[in-house]
Amino acid sequence: MLEIASQIILCLLLAALIGAIIGYIFGKSTCASNDCNSHETDKTEDTHVAESTSVETPAAVMESSTPVAAVGTTTDDTQEEEQSMDAPEVLSGPRNGEKDNLTRIKGIGLKIESMLNDVGIYHFDQVASWNESNIAWADSTLGFPGRAKREGWVSQAAALATGEETEFSKRVDAGEVSSSKKS
Helix, strand or coil: CHHHHHHHHHHHHHHHHHHHHHHHHHHHHHHHHCCCHHHCCCHHHHCCCCCCCCCCCHHHHHCCCCCCCCCCCCCHHHHHHHHHCCCCCCCCCCHHHCCCCHHHCCCCCHHHHHHHHHCCCCCHHHHHCCCHHHHHHHHHHHCCCCHHHHHCHHHHHHHHHCCCCCHHHHHHHCCCCHHHCCC
16 A cells, blocks of 8 residues: 555656656747746846946056047947937927826836836837838837837837727736736
């Protein structure tokens, strides 16, 4: 009897181990391919990294090999970067006091919507009018490089601005997307 019980326990432990391994493998790969906005982080709040706390002496600062540009001057790289990132049309507030629910665009959760609102983006037509330099500006401003282009924000916003529905916006409206639920 004891032998049978120990075999059952051993089989259960083995099955649990195999299940955990399979779950880990499949769970890890599905987040990369599915909509994982529920795990979205706000880089402006969550990634504050303490800078070096050591105090450099004036001699150590003078020995630094990094050249410092004179105040008021810009380097060619900085000028090119500024020219390639034009800010899109921004508003001081939503038109008629009502903003669009930008979380209906796949890839925009509550945190990114809040960040967009903070810089003056409130409506689908604003996002729909973005060009390449506006997308570069958004990537830089939001701290999510390549996300707007990868998720197709402009095309989704264009559809939503004309009153069309997307599959994702239907899911948001039905309350099926946790990252788009307002608390």
